[in-house]
Each structure stands twice: as C-alpha cells, then as structure tokens.
Amino acid sequence: MVPFGLRTRLILAFLLVAAVSAGTTATLTYREARNSVVSGAQDTAVASFRDEVEQIQHVDLPVSRDQLRKELQRIARQGKPRPWYVYAEYGTLRISSGTNAESSVITPELRRATNSRGRLHGSFERVVKDGVPYLTIGMPVVFRAGAGGVLPTGLALYAVMPMTEEQTQTEALVSAARAGAMPGLVIALLPALLAASSVLRPVRGLRRAARSMGSGKLDTRIPVRGRDELADLARTFNESAGELERSVTELRRAEERARRFASDVSHELRTPLAGMLAVTEVLDEDAERLPPDTARAVRLISAETGKLAVLIEDLMEISRFDARAAELHTDEIDVAETIRRTLQNRHWTGGHPEQVRTDLPDGIRARLDPRRFDIVVANLVGNALRHGAAPVTVRLRRATAADGTPLVVTEVTDSGPGIRPDVLPHIFDRFYKADAARTRSVGSGLGLAITQENVHLHGGTIRAANRQDVPHDPYGFPEPYASGSTGAVFTVEIPLDAETSPDLMEDLA
Numbered sequence: 001m002v003p004f005g006l007r008t009r010l011i012l013a014f015l016l017v018a019a020v021s022a023g024t025t026a027t028l029t030y031r032e033a034r035n036s037v038v039s040g041a042q043d044t045a046v047a048s049f050r051d052e053v054e055q056i057q058h059v060d061l062p063v064s065r066d067q068l069r070k071e072l073q074r075i076a077r078q079g080k081p082r083p084w085y086v087y088a089e090y091g092t093l094r095i096s097s098g099t100n101a102e103s104s105v106i107t108p109e110l111r112r113a114t115n116s117r118g119r120l121h122g123s124f125e126r127v128v129k130d131g132v133p134y135l136t137i138g139m140p141v142v143f144r145a146g147a148g149g150v151l152p153t154g155l156a157l158y159a160v161m162p163m164t165e166e167q168t169q170t171e172a173l174v175s176a177a178r179a180g181a182m183p184g185l186v187i188a189l190l191p192a193l194l195a196a197s198s199v200l201r202p203v204r205g206l207r208r209a210a211r212s213m214g215s216g217k218l219d220t221r222i223p224v225r226g227r228d229e230l231a232d233l234a235r236t237f238n239e240s241a242g243e244l245e246r247s248v249t250e251l252r253r254a255e256e257r258a259r260r261f262a263s264d265v266s267h268e269l270r271t272p273l274a275g276m277l278a279v280t281e282v283l284d285e286d287a288e289r290l291p292p293d294t295a296r297a298v299r300l301i302s303a304e305t306g307k308l309a310v311l312i313e314d315l316m317e318i319s320r321f322d323a324r325a326a327e328l329h330t331d332e333i334d335v336a337e338t339i340r341r342t343l344q345n346r347h348w349t350g351g352h353p354e355q356v357r358t359d360l361p362d363g364i365r366a367r368l369d370p371r372r373f374d375i376v377v378a379n380l381v382g383n384a385l386r387h388g389a390a391p392v393t394v395r396l397r398r399a400t401a402a403d404g405t406p407l408v409v410t411e412v413t414d415s416g417p418g419i420r421p422d423v424l425p426h427i428f429d430r431f432y433k434a435d436a437a438r439t440r441s442v443g444s445g446l447g448l449a450i451t452q453e454n455v456h457l458h459g460g461t462i463r464a465a466n467r468q469d470v471p472h473d474p475y476g477f478p479e480p481y482a483s484g485s486t487g488a489v490f491t492v493e494i495p496l497d498a499e500t501s502p503d504l505m506e507d508l509a
Contacts, residue, residue, distance in 0.1 A: 011193065033169045038126075039274050041081055046137055048080040053122070053139040065095060072097040075157070078277050084159040091154065100448045105134045105160050114138030114156050133163040170336045175362070202230040208236060218245040255322075269312050280305045314446040318430070321453045323496070328369045328457055330498055335408055336360035336396055338370060340423070342377045343394070356381060359395040366408045366496040372454040373494075379447040380412040380490050388414025388488055407460075411491040418466040419488050424489070428452045460494035 045328040053074045076097035087106065094101040105127050113123035120286075122139035125344040141155040205222050212220040220232040221241060280302035287295040320326045339360055343349045348356045377394070384392040395411040419427060427431045431445040455462045467487045 020483055028160050033060065034173060037166050037169050037275065038163070041163065042124070042126070042135055044081050045079070045084070045135055045159070045161050046122075048078070049075075049084070049137045049157075050122060050139060052078055053141060053157055056141055065093070068095050068404060069097070072157070075159075079159065079161065082091050082161065082165070084161050087158040087160070089156050089158070090187065102138075103158065105129055106136055106138070109172065110136055110138050110158070111156070114140055114158070115152075133167050134161055135161045137161075137450070160191060202234060202421075211236065211239070213241060213244075218248055242421060265315075269308075270316075273309055276305050277309060311446075317450050318453070319445055321450075322455075326453070326457055328372070328498065330367045330369050332365055332367050333370055333373075335364045335366050335368070335373075335410075336362050338368075338373060339377050339394060339410070341380065342374045346378060346382070348381060348392075355390045355392065357391050357393045359393065361396060364396060364398055364408060365492070366498065368458060369454075370500050376451050376454050376492060377410065377412075379451040380438070380492070382411075383447055383486065384412055384414035384490070386415075388416030391415060398496075401493070401495075405494045406496045410494075412490045412492075413467065414487045416487055418468070418486050419464060424464060426468075431439065455492055458494045458498040460492060460498070462493075463491045464488050465491075 013463045025418075039291075056071065065429045068088055068090075072088055072095060076084050076086045084097075085103065087101075087103050088095045089111075096103070107125065107127060110123060110125055123138060124135065124137040127134045127136055137159040139157050139159075141157060143151040143153055187494055202222070209220045209222050218241065221238045224231050224234045224238070263373045280298075283298045284302050287298045290298060317326075340349075340358070343356055343358070349358070381392055381394060392415070393411075393413045395413075399409045423432075428448050428451075430449045451464055465488075467489055
C-alpha cells in the first residue's frame with residue numbers, strides 16, 4: 001500500500017474526524033464536569049466562611065490574641081466542604097488557627113480587595129503553589145451600626161482550603177476521557193476501512209479498465225453498481241469507452257481501406273506504367289529526329305513518366321510498411337564498401353567538381369539488409385544534393401549506445417542553408433512540403449519517410465539537425481564542425497547486429 005495513497009488518506013481523514021469529534025466531546029464534558037466540581041466546592045466554602053464571619057457579633061478592641069485564636073480555631077473546625085486554615089490580620093497583628101501566623105498562599109491582591117471599603121462582603125481567588133491548588137477567601141469583620149449600616153473594624157479574616165480532592169477528581173476525569181477516546185478511535189478504524197474499501201473498489205476497477213484499454217482492449221467495460229457518484233463515473237467511463245471503440249474501429253477500417261486503395265492503385269498502375277516507360281524510352285531515342293516542339297514534349301513526357309514510376313514504387317513500399325509486411329533480409333556486409341557502391345551506382349563520386357565526399361574507414365562490418373541500407377544512404381545523399389548544396393559529406397563510424405549496444409553510425413551533411421526550425425519537426429512526414437507555395441517537387445515526397453521506416457525496421461534511429469545546432473561531434477570525426485558553418489546533418493544509428501525492432505515485432509504479433 002502506498003504510504004500516502006488514497007486509501008491511507010481516506011482512513012486518516014476518517015480517523016481525524018473521529019478524533020476531533022471525540023476530543024471535542026471529551027473536552028466539553030471535562031470542562032463542564034470540572035467547573036461543576038470546582039464551582040460547587042468553591043461556592044460552598046465561600047458561603048460557609050461568610051456565615052461564620054457574620055456570626056462574630058462584636059469584637060473587643062484592641063483585639064485579644066488568645067480570644068481571637070480560639071475564635072479562629074472554632075471557625076476552622078466548621079469549614080465546609082472540609083476544614084480550613086484561618087488567619088486574622090489586624091494592623092501588624094497576625095494570628096492563625098495553626099502553627100504559622102501567616103500564609104504564603106494569601107496574595108497581596110486578595111488583601112487589597114478584602115480591605116477595600118467598597119467590598120464589605122469579601123473576596124476570593126484560586127492559587128496554585130508548588131503544584132497544589134488552594135482556595136483563598138478574605139472577609140472583613142464589620143460593626144452593625146444603625147438601621148442596616150455597617151462599619152469596618154480593621155480586622156480581616158482569611159480562610160485557606162487546599163483543593164487536592166477537586167484536583168484528583170479532575171485528573172480522574174481527564175484519564176477517563178483519554179481512556180474513552182482511544183477505544184473510540186480503534187472502533188472507528190473498522191468503519192474507516194469499510195468506507196475506504198467501498199470507495200476504492202470502483203476506483204481500482206476504473207484503473208484496471210483504463211490500463212486494459214491502454215493495452216489495446218477497447219471492449220473493456222466496468223460493472224455499474226448502485227446509483228451514487230461512483231456509479232455515474234462508471235457509466236460515463238463505459239459510454240466513453242464505447243465511443244472510443246467505435247471511433248478507433250472506424251479509423252482502423254478507414255486506414256485499412258486507404259492502405260488497400262494505395263496498394264491496389266500502385267499494383268494496377270505498374271503494368272500500364274511499364275508500357276509507358278518502354279514507349280518513352282523508344283521516343284527518347286528518336287527525339288533527335290523529331291521537330292523541336294515535338295522533341296521537347298517527348299522529353300517532358302519521359303521525365304514525368306519517370307517521376308510517376310518513382311512515386312508508384314515509393315507508394316508500394318510505404319503500403320508494405322503500413323501493412324506490417326516489410327521484412328529484413330540481413331547479411332554480414334562491409335558497411336564502407338556498401339556505401340561506396342551506392343554512391344558509384346548513382347554516379348555521385350568521381351565527378352568534377354566533386355559532389356560527394358566520403359570518410360569511410362574500412363573494417364566496419366555489420367549485419368544489415370543490404371537493399372534497405374542502400375535505400376537509406378541513397379535517399380539521404382539524394383535529398384542533400386536536391387535540397388542542400390554540394391559538396392555533401394558521408395561519414396561512417398562505430399559507436400556504443402547508452403545501454404552498451406554497439407552501433408554503426410552513418411552521417412550525411414550538406415553545405416546548404418540548413419533546415420528551418422519550423423520544418424525540422426516534420427522533416428520525416430509523408431508528402432510534407434517545406435514551402436507551402438511549392439506544389440511540385442523533384443522527388444515523390446516519400447523519400448525521407450521511407451528512409452525512417454527502413455531505419456526503424458533495423459531497430460535503429462535517425463535524426464535531423466543543423467550544423468550550428470550541434471555543439472560538438474559525439475562520434476569523434478576528424479573534422480569537427482566549424483563555428484558558424486551551415487548545412488543539414490542527418491545521423492543514422494543502427495545496431496551492428498540488426499534485428500527487427502521490438503515495437504515492429506509487437507505490431508506484427
């Protein structure tokens with residue numbers, strides 16, 4: 001399970017909600033119970049102490065130490081909800097019901113509030129000292145004068161009550177809340193797992209279905225259960241899958257019809273085209289004896305018939321690739337000698353001025369299809385001569401791929417202006433025209449596409465670039481590109497022991 005996958009996040013979110021709910025409930029319950037316990041003890045102590053102080057009817061002034069001590073001890077014994085420590089202060093006189101005359105728990109703030117003339121009913125506060133909570137109460141002793149009047153005597157009594165029992169009760173409440181929350185979270189884990197499983201089950205089904213469709217099984221569908229949002233998602237997926245299957249099926253049929261049409265037309269045209277070529281050859285031989293206008297027409301027909309023948313052959317070759325019927329017939333060859341023979345057969349070497357230069361070290365042997373490799377070299381050199389500029393350089397080297405596979409590298413460069421950046425991505429497209437206004441070209445428009453298919457059939461790669469875009473020569477050619485040089489660069493990499501590429505084998509299967 002992924003540590004932070006959807007399942008984990010759902011369970012954590014469920015547990016978080018349960019924890020927040022349990023924590024909020026426990027906190028509110030604890031607060032109310034604590035206030036009830038503390039407030040109850042506090043109210044009882046304050047009311048009881050006030051009653052005890054009010055029972056002191058008169059005080060003999062000056063205050064008698066022994067008499068006041070006895071009175072303090074009596075009040076301390078009457079303490080509610082438990083006995084108090086009672087202290088009296090009168091001027092500089094300090095007396096208590098215990099052994100210590102003064103208490104360190106009574107704060108200056110409580111003394112000021114108790115001795116204030118506006119607070120004749122006393123004050124109280126809760127104090128924590130050394131981790132122990134105390135309730136401290138201050139009451140002034142007053143004279144009853146006249147009709148409901150009271151006058152302070154200057155004597156103040158203080159009661160100090162430890163609240164350890166209340167603290168114990170609140171700590172017990174905290175422990176109970178904590179002990180109750182943990183089992184609640186454990187119990188909440190079960191519905192969290194059930195909820196996560198119910199949500200993730202259709203998601204996993206959707207993932208499996210998408211993966212199945214990605215592998216080519218377009219008839220994949222998801223069972224639809226229920227009427228919730230996930231069921232709507234499953235229905236939408238099935239509808240989309242159905243539309244995609246219908247569209248792909250129609251596209252495959254259209255592609256098959258187009259492929260069959262091109263193949264059929266090419267085959268049907270070969271026979272009449274062969275006759276036309278034979279006739280044009282005869283006419284070419286007699287063109288010198290024909291009137292000038294007729295001779296020009298005959299030569300034009302002959303040239304266009306030759307172009308048509310090349311186009312038909314290229315279309316048939318492309319249709320074989322599209323039908324996955326192209327095969328390799330490999331043989332161990334001397335690559336440099338094969339390239340030389342290709343150039344000589346087309347009369348591209350030995351001329352003046354020299355059209356093609358070569359850098360072809362001997363001793364590089366590879367297992368290739370000689371006919372298809374001849375087509376690759378011929379198409380690249382012919383394309384460089386037609387659309388670039390002479391001289392064209394053909395180079396050959398051995399290299400090693402990143403995965404350690406030994407390669408034979410063939411590079412064809414020209415001296416022309418190079419390839420425009422907007423053309424480079426489409427350079428191997430069929431019938432692509434670099435100049436949209438150009439409706440006719442010398443070639444068929446399929447040469448580079450056929451070249452790419454032949455390279456891929458060998459399990460290799462082909463790239464097109466401009467000299468100025470190649471920062472350095474990765475193959476160790478002796479003449480690196482000069483700064484500012486122009487021209488197109490076509491690089492072909494084919495394994496020394498060429499086999500049909502894995503992608504093509506999968507397509508054939």
